Amino acid sequence: MLARSDPGLPGHGYVLGMHAFGLEENGDFAAAEETGRRAVGLIPRNPWAIHAVAHVMEMQGRSGEGIAWMRDREADWAPDNLLAVHNWWHLALHHLDRCETGAVLDIYDRHVRPRPEAIGLELSDATALLWRLHLAGIDAGDRWREVADGWEPMAGDGYYAFNDMHAMMAFVAAGRDGAAGRLVATLTARAAGSGANAAMTREVGLPASLGLLAFGRGDHAAATDLLLPLTAISRRLGGSDAQRDVLSLTLLEAAQRAGRTEVARDLAARRIELKPRSRFNRLLTEKRLNLG
Numbered sequence: 080m081l082a083r084s085d086p087g088l089p090g091h092g093y094v095l096g097m098h099a100f101g102l103e104e105n106g107d108f109a110a111a112e113e114t115g116r117r118a119v120g121l122i123p124r125n126p127w128a129i130h131a132v133a134h135v136m137e138m139q140g141r142s143g144e145g146i147a148w149m150r151d152r153e154a155d156w157a158p159d160n161l162l163a164v165h166n167w168w169h170l171a172l173h174h175l176d177r178c179e180t181g182a183v184l185d186i187y188d189r190h191v192r193p194r195p196e197a198i199g200l201e202l203s204d205a206t207a208l209l210w211r212l213h214l215a216g217i218d219a220g221d222r223w224r225e226v227a228d229g230w231e232p233m234a235g236d237g238y239y240a241f242n243d244m245h246a247m248m249a250f251v252a253a254g255r256d257g258a259a260g261r262l263v264a265t266l267t268a269r270a271a272g273s274g275a276n277a278a279m280t281r282e283v284g285l286p287a288s289l290g291l292l293a294f295g296r297g298d299h300a301a302a303t304d305l306l307l308p309l310t311a312i313s314r315r316l317g318g319s320d321a322q323r324d325v326l327s328l329t330l331l332e333a334a335q336r337a338g339r340t341e342v343a344r345d346l347a348a349r350r351i352e353l354k355p356r357s358r359f360n361r362l363l364t365e366k367r368l369n370l371g
């Protein structure tokens with residue numbers, strides 16, 4: 080598409096925005112940021128391009144810049160847009176990186192908290208934000224109930240392994256054992272089928288969900304064993320690196336609690352290496368780095 084587009088064509092800025100996100104997910108952060116900024120220069124009201132640059136800043140731990148980038152352009156991505164909740168989620172992640180949990184919960188309550196008509200992407204964002212707080216030991220109170228309520232009608236669908244994994248987080252955190260059991264049965268059936276979602280479910284979605292379930296039961300050794308092999312292949316689940324990072328965070332916590340100090344230390348060291356300025360990383364990893 081990019082090769083057939085032209086800077087003079089209307090909508091070229093949108094094409095560049097999509098390209099920027101592709102560059103970011105493939106780790107070419109400098110080119111992604113340059114392309115994303117160029118896209119926004121051509122078409123300022125360009126939520127996908129703004130989102131791509133927010134991803135770059137998230138991956139590089141540039142939370143202050145990320146907050147300013149999003150806040151300065153709020154009118155261009157927030158009102159009346161399908162991606163608005165997801166972009167609010169990104170803004171909240173930048174605040175979380177700075178351990179500004181008050182701001183995170185404020186954004187959650189105003190903009191991420193699922194509405195009755197919330198789509199899967201929005202429920203996933205809400206769930207993933209609360210789960211990160213959960214891992215950091217921050218009580219999200221009654222918020223889990225409405226997120227789990229949103230997922231419950233989908234527990235028997237099994238349409239998309241990425242969403243199903245997030246549904247499991249909500250069921251675990253809200254103590255919905257029945258829904259969690261129904262979801263495991265759904266995923267097990269889907270994993271035996273054919274097609275892209277069957278493969279995603281078989282290879283990542285089902286073991287990830289079982290790992291989350293084990294984590295919720297306090298069986299941290301089983302959670303570690305289920306989640307550790309996924310680090311190399313979780314990309315098959317779909318979603319972005321930033322979204323799938325929730326699996327890595329859960330594995331780190333599980334390994335720590337299971338006394339798997341080598342695993343925990345390796346994971347912690349890698350996080351600090353990738354984002355040395357992240358206060359959230361430090362909060363989650365400091366005690367692991369000091370192990371033994």
Ligand SMILES: [Fe+2]
Nearest residue numbers: 130134165319
């Ligand atoms: Fe994103």
